[in-house]
Amino acid sequence: MPRLRHLLAFGVTSFVFAIAANAQDTAPAATASATGAAPARPAALADFEAYLDATRKQFDVPGIAVAIVKDGKVVLELGSGVRKLGDPAKVDAHTQFAIASNTKAFTAASLAILADEKKLDMNDRVIDRLPWFQMSDPYVTREMRVRDLLAHRSGLSLGAGDLLYWPATTYTTKEVVQRLRYVPLTNSFRAEYAYDNILFAVAGLVIEQVSGKSWSDFVRERIFQPLGMTESQTSAPGRIAAGDDIATGHAKFDFKDLKPVPPMSWSNNPSAGGIYSSVHDLSKWMTMQLAGGAYTDASGKAQRLFSEKRQAEMWSLITPIRIPEPSVPELAPAKPNFSGYGEGWFVSDYRGHKLVWHTGGWPGMVSRLTMVPDLKLGVVVLTNQESGAAFQAVTMRALDAFMDAPVKDWIAAYAASVKKAEGNADDSMKKHEAARMKGAKPSLPLDGYAGTYRDPWYGDVNVAKQGGKLVMSFTKTAQLTGTLEPWQHDTFVAHWDDRSLNGDAFVNFVLDPDGKVREVRMEPVSPLTDFSFDFQDLRLAPVP
DSSP states (O other): OOOOOOOOSSSOOTTOOOOOSOOOOOOOEEEOOTTSSOOOOOGGGTTHHHHHHHHHHHHTOSEEEEEEEETTEEEEEEEEEBSSTTOOOBOOTTOBEEOGGGGHHHHHHHHHHHHHTTSOOTTSBHHHHSTTOOOSSHHHHHHOBTGGGGTTOSSBOTTTTGGGTSSOOSOOHHHHHHGGGGSOBOSOTTTSOOOOSHHHHHHHHHHHHHHSSOHHHHHIIIIIHHHTOTTOEESGGGTOOTTOOBOOOEEEETTTEEEEOOOOOOOSSHHHHOEEEOHHHHHHHHHHHHTTTEEEOTTSOEEESSOHHHHHHHTSOOEEOOOOOOSSGGGGGGOOSOEEEOSSOEEEEETTEEEEEEEEEETTEEEEEEEEGGGTEEEEEEESSSOHHHHHHHHHHHHHHHTTOOOOOHHHHHHHHHHHHHHHHHHHHHHHHHHSOTTOOOSSOGGGTOEEEEETTTEEEEEEEETTEEEEEETTOTTOEEEEEEEETTEEEEEESOTTSOOOEEEEEEEOTTSOEEEEEEEESSTTSOTTOOGGGOOBEEOO
16 A cells, blocks of 8 residues: 555656655765675766756655666665664665555565475466455456456555554454455456555465465565565564664655655555665565575575566566656656556566566655666665655666666656646645635534444544534544634634544535435545545445
8 A cells, every 4th residue: 555556667656745854964875785796887877876866856865775686686785864864764775665556576476486396276266265355346346356456456545544554543354455345446357457555465364364474474484585685674663673674764744844654564555565674684685586486495496486477477468557648748758669567567568678677655654666677677676654655756867877878857757747736736725615605604502513424434423512513533543633624614724633544524414304414425525635545435324
């Protein structure tokens, strides 16, 4: 979601942060392949450890872990840097990171397993599995199929409903899904791509209804255990013990100061992004995927997790995605010819090869897993900082090496994109400042804005006068509490107490003819704010 972020294949994500120069200088640590002697790495990757170190320094990432598999073997498993700033413990191939939206493929695989067992059909109507399920449109409610839950084509807007679980809320998964009936649709059903997380919560409940197990138990028993993924778990922060090899996430507080962020447990939409794993374990996941669902169990016996037919469906393009121009000319070589979403996977191309991939974003951690089916190649990059540019630069270097592509400085290319994104954000704030009427004061006394406001899908938000200031608090989201600073007239800026969120928002109180608050609307201040802060979808009205 998770702080669940959709990261473009050839661009830098919407949450690019300022580049600092104080990354830890820790050499990469290599780990031997669990499958025996690793195949020789390409000559183009001879300096890969140094490249990882340079990537960390450029994008201010404390730690990166990478695994590459080729032709059913592990080529390399590497760790570079540290698990936490100020702590000497190094990242290695066994260090666990939050993989966030890379979890979606595990949810898709779980449904594939159940489909192979004839316990459901991907064309089943969701209401036939969850009779209480309801979207805001009766037609969409009636026609939504299990496959639609995985394909980002529901008519919901980008990240719609994310505030129901991000930042962490007290809603249950069922309560989150029940509130879908109030989340507005902004497009026609199956007409256009718009990334969402909330429908993967629905998919998780379908898995639970059909299997009789919790989503977490199903994934652990039917995927982790058969593949020997002993370094993978769900909702990891609740189970972390002293000495566990788990990375700490880091964020740029106020977009500038790199600091650790507290671990987060996500219990009300884990099927969209709740897995922690290591690159060592994810090499097993990629090897099975590249083998069409086949794997060898602990006894050496050939097994199958799901059928080749089901995998072909997961990897088929269902929802086309428009391809924008690269943000900077340096990224032009990465522009795909086609792009779309399958079932829990993005599909696109690079240098004539089909790519099957996904990314993930979590508080302080982002990642990318990429497979090239015709080359039997898989690359996974896990990081403990919110820099999509870092995992992109590493992934592209690895892909080039196995495609015999000319050597390109991807670090410089993504650095240029970061610089442009930061410049665009600065320009956006300058425009806001230029339009602001200096000296304009609120038209009401502060008490006139205080009260409880209710949104149909989120619920209640309180505004109270405390110590001569207004304080806004989202009743189900502890982290969304902050001071409202007057901006101009009846518009304020919400400065959240948790400065790692980078989600400050304009708060506009709309008055009726009698000077009473009729409605409250919100929108992020910065274009760098994560899209999961879907403040713009809120329609807050006073509660009498």
